[in-house]
Amino acid sequence: MPLLDLSPFQFAFAFFALFLGGMVKGTVGMGMKIVVLGLLATIIELPVAIAIIILPAVTTNIWQVFGGPPLRETLRRTWSLFVMVCVGVWFGTEILAASNPAHLAAALGVLLVVYATYALIAPRMPSPGRHETWMSPVIGGLTGIFGGMTGSDVIPGVPYLQALGLSRDMLIQAMGILFLLGSSMVAVAFAYQGLLTKEIGVASALGSLPTLGGYYLGAKIRQRIPEALFRKILLSALFVLGLYIVITNLT
Numbered sequence: 001m002p003l004l005d006l007s008p009f010q011f012a013f014a015f016f017a018l019f020l021g022g023m024v025k026g027t028v029g030m031g032m033k034i035v036v037l038g039l040l041a042t043i044i045e046l047p048v049a050i051a052i053i054i055l056p057a058v059t060t061n062i063w064q065v066f067g068g069p070p071l072r073e074t075l076r077r078t079w080s081l082f083v084m085v086c087v088g089v090w091f092g093t094e095i096l097a098a099s100n101p102a103h104l105a106a107a108l109g110v111l112l113v114v115y116a117t118y119a120l121i122a123p124r125m126p127s128p129g130r131h132e133t134w135m136s137p138v139i140g141g142l143t144g145i146f147g148g149m150t151g152s153d154v155i156p157g158v159p160y161l162q163a164l165g166l167s168r169d170m171l172i173q174a175m176g177i178l179f180l181l182g183s184s185m186v187a188v189a190f191a192y193q194g195l196l197t198k199e200i201g202v203a204s205a206l207g208s209l210p211t212l213g214g215y216y217l218g219a220k221i222r223q224r225i226p227e228a229l230f231r232k233i234l235l236s237a238l239f240v241l242g243l244y245i246v247i248t249n250l251t
Contacts, residue, residue: 006203010043014203015210018056022211025060026218028231030158030175032211033057033183035234037151038112038241042248045101046108050151050186051196055204056211057183065176074173077164080133082177084140085147085157086185092148093189099149106249108150112242115154116235125163132164144182148189153182 006014021036033053040049065071075082096104128135139160147153161174190196221230 006044013043014040014052014207018053018207019210019214021053022056022060022214022216023218023221024214024234025211026215026220027222028218028227028234029172030154030179031234031238032060032215033179034112034115034152034154034238037108038238038245041105041108041245042241046105046150047096047101047190047195048200050096051190051200052204052207053151054183054187054190054196055201056207058180058187059208060211060215061176061180061183065173065180069167069169069173071173071177074166074170074177077166077170078136078161078174078177081136081140081143081157081160082181084137085144085153085178085181088141088144088146089148089182089185090144090189092145092150093186093193093195095145095149097193097195102249104149106246108152109242109245109247109249111146111150111152111155112238112245115152116239116242118155118159120232120235120239125159127163127165128160135160143178144185147182148186151186153179 017036017039020039021032024035025032036053036056037046037049040052139156143153143155143157143160146155157178158175161171161178164171166174187196
């Protein structure tokens with residue numbers, strides 16, 4: 001669906017979704033892509049939604065990568081995971097290009113439900129310990145495949161990074177690298193697959209504006225309300241949204 005086929009309502013809804021996603025990112029530090037994709041998947045095809053959020057995702061994650069500790073320290077521990085994320089994204093977009101968009105939207109809905117459930121329960125995953133050497137590339141590959149298929153690069157990458165026992169600053173930076181690499185590789189793979197048209201590229205660039213505006217507002221909100229309360233409300237909404245996407249795309 002090229003940009004010119006979007007209705008005024010779809011434009012307005014996309015603007016709102018990007019603004020809301022940026023606000024969530026500014027408030028809780030993550031969740032922009034999964035919020036925006038969850039909303040956009042209710043009105044447009046998933047491949048178009050994924051393409052539209054590429055540049056907004058890149059612009060909101062750069063600060064996480066370069067605003068933390070030296071990159072060398074974080075990459076020394078996580079490089080194999082990130083390499084396989086890039087490989088996995090390529091395979092995921094191959095699946096996306098050959099699949100029924102409704103089925104992939106349903107898969108996104110399932111990921112939303114899984115992510116929201118995991119985050120609400122907040123189980124403590126055991127450290128991989130001596131298995132980290134082989135688990136990191138496997139988790140990276142799975143995260144990349146899911147990211148290429150659905151645009152969501154949270155599961156299982158983020159829970160695994162949390163289990164590694166990284167320092168707070170290194171964890172934030174590692175998640176930023178994960179999201180930045182995922183979005184960048186999706187852009188390359190989409191361009192190769194012919195899914196990233198010039199018109200959608202323009203829409204993605206314009207989408208950075210409401211996203212950054214929402215991020216700025218979210219940073220202000222973070223200073224005024226309990227983050228835990230906002231997080232619970234958000235995750236509950238994502239759970240319901242995920243169920244809605246699954247039901248509407250499989251019935």
